[in-house]
Amino acid sequence: MYGQAHRVSGAAGLPEVGKLRVDGRRLQARLEELGEIGSTGDGGCARLALTDEDRTARDLVVTWMRDLGLEVSIDGIGNVVGLRQGSESGPPVLCGSHIDTVATGGIFDGNLGVLAGLEVLETLERAGVSTRRPLAVAFFTDEEGARFAPDMLGSLVYAGGMGVEDAYDLCGIDGARLGDELSRIGYLGAAPCPGEAPYAYVELHIEQGPVLESHGEVIGAVTGVQGISWQEIVFEGQFNHAGTTPMAYRHDACYAAGAVVLAARALAEQLGGDQVATVGRLDLHPDLVNVVAGRALLTVDLRNTDEGALQAAERQMVEEIDRIAAAEGVTAARRSLARFEPVVFDSRVVELVEATAKAQRHRVRRLPSGAGHDAQMLARMCPAGMIFVPSVGGVSHNPAEKTLPEHVEAGANVLLEVLWRLADEELVS
Ligand code: GLV
Numbered sequence: 144m145y146g147q148a149h150r151v152s153g154a155a156g157l158p159e160v161g162k163l164r165v166d167g168r169r170l171q172a173r174l175e176e177l178g179e180i181g182s183t184g185d186g187g188c189a190r191l192a193l194t195d196e197d198r199t200a201r202d203l204v205v206t207w208m209r210d211l212g213l214e215v216s217i218d219g220i221g222n223v224v225g226l227r228q229g230s231e232s233g234p235p236v237l238c239g240s241h242i243d244t245v246a247t248g249g250i251f252d253g254n255l256g257v258l259a260g261l262e263v264l265e266t267l268e269r270a271g272v273s274t275r276r277p278l279a280v281a282f283f284t285d286e287e288g289a290r291f292a293p294d295m296l297g298s299l300v301y302a303g304g305m306g307v308e309d310a311y312d313l314c315g316i317d318g319a320r321l322g323d324e325l326s327r328i329g330y331l332g333a334a335p336c337p338g339e340a341p342y343a344y345v346e347l348h349i350e351q352g353p354v355l356e357s358h359g360e361v362i363g364a365v366t367g368v369q370g371i372s373w374q375e376i377v378f379e380g381q382f383n384h385a386g387t388t389p390m391a392y393r394h395d396a397c398y399a400a401g402a403v404v405l406a407a408r409a410l411a412e413q414l415g416g417d418q419v420a421t422v423g424r425l426d427l428h429p430d431l432v433n434v435v436a437g438r439a440l441l442t443v444d445l446r447n448t449d450e451g452a453l454q455a456a457e458r459q460m461v462e463e464i465d466r467i468a469a470a471e472g473v474t475a476a477r478r479s480l481a482r483f484e485p486v487v488f489d490s491r492v493v494e495l496v497e498a499t500a501k502a503q504r505h506r507v508r509r510l511p512s513g514a515g516h517d518a519q520m521l522a523r524m525c526p527a528g529m530i531f532v533p534s535v536g537g538v539s540h541n542p543a544e545k546t547l548p549e550h551v552e553a554g555a556n557v558l559l560e561v562l563w564r565l566a567d568e569e570l571v572s
């Protein structure tokens with residue numbers, strides 16, 4: 144804390160809601176400092192969940208939270224919440240996101256929501272503003288799901304969508320057990336799972352797509368998140384000599400995997416609309432130049448804003464996989480890694496984000512999110528919504544991921560006002 148007594152906003156000499164602004168340079172500096180942990184040396188960041196890099200990043204953010212005088216709690220799945228008391232007790236208005244990254248990540252995805260939340264609390268603290276409700280900033284464990292599927296794992300457990308013991312038994316792509324890794328890095332905490340339902344949850348995030356930038360808009364009022372379906376497929380055929388095995392004799396697991404890659408693209412093109420389909424992971428065995436692959440593990444990521452359309456895409460994909468396996472004489476084992484229905488955000492939060500952005504004289508658009516976010520899990524417990532800021536070139540999960548400093552600052556200022564208004568509003572039934 145900075146030694147100032149809390150004073151209620153609007154009192155003589157105090158900033159009013161809508162007038163106070165964050166320190167954009169302080170926020171940018173923290174983004175860059177956090178981005179150094181796991182830096183890939185090309186502007187990117189590799190900080191897979193529950194690795195040593197994740198631990199170092201967690202320690203840094205916790206230090207910043209404590210320096211600000213926040214009450215820090217860590218729950219049984221490693222979610223960390225920093226709380227600033229309000230003048231009244233009750234559930235906090237919560238913001239946040241995640242600080243794990245994919246192996247080819249940038250420094251903004253997730254980190255922005257956490258550090259902007261911290262910046263909002265610091266701005267209020269330095270200005271001596273006390274809010275009626277407590278305010279809190281969280282970072283949730285393993286949002287990316289890149290090491291331990293499913294994605295949004297920490298917020299899923301926080302919201303009661305998965306038991307913590309089931310989460311401990313998840314196996315990572317490197318064979319590690321989640322519970323062991325959580326203990327090893329010292330983030331298996333005592334706070335209960337599921338967590339307390341917040342009064343509301345608002346997450347600032349980069350768009351990770353091209354829509355805002357291409358329309359010259361600065362703020363997105365996010366209406367919801369599309370449904371996500373992740374499947375893992377393992378084809379087992381016969382590994383054999385590449386030179387001596389006639390084509391008609393092959394049971395080539397790599398060929399089957401390649402056919403799925405093409406089928407996924409064709410499926411998305413045929414269904415059109417919002418349907419997207421991605422094969423992002425492919426492991427071959429024995430992975431040698433002169434051996435027909437006997438085993439292939441691959442993943443299919445299907446997403447759609449419409450649940451019925453997503454189910455139709457899943458059905459067609461399964462039929463294609465079975466047809467491909469039969470034609471090549473390989474077996475196919477399928478396993479669901481993640482399945483989340485589309486989520487619609489609270490209309491009041493969406494309206495508040497939109498109105499606040501307009502009041503701050505930004506061009507704003509309502510849009511759905513293509514990526515998964517912790518906010519979609521928090522939406523199970525409380526009114527939730529998101530604020531997007533543009534991604535340069537629509538690039539993300541890539542070291543070149545970038546959001547302009549003025550857009551980072553604009554998003555944080557919208558977050559400040561939205562959180563403050565929610566924290567001070569009369570109870571809405
Ligand atoms: C998480 O970033 C996802 O949408 O895959």
Ligand code: MN
Nearest residue numbers: 252253286348
């Ligand atoms: Mn993210």
Ligand code: MN
Nearest residue numbers: 245252287540
């Ligand atoms: Mn991500």
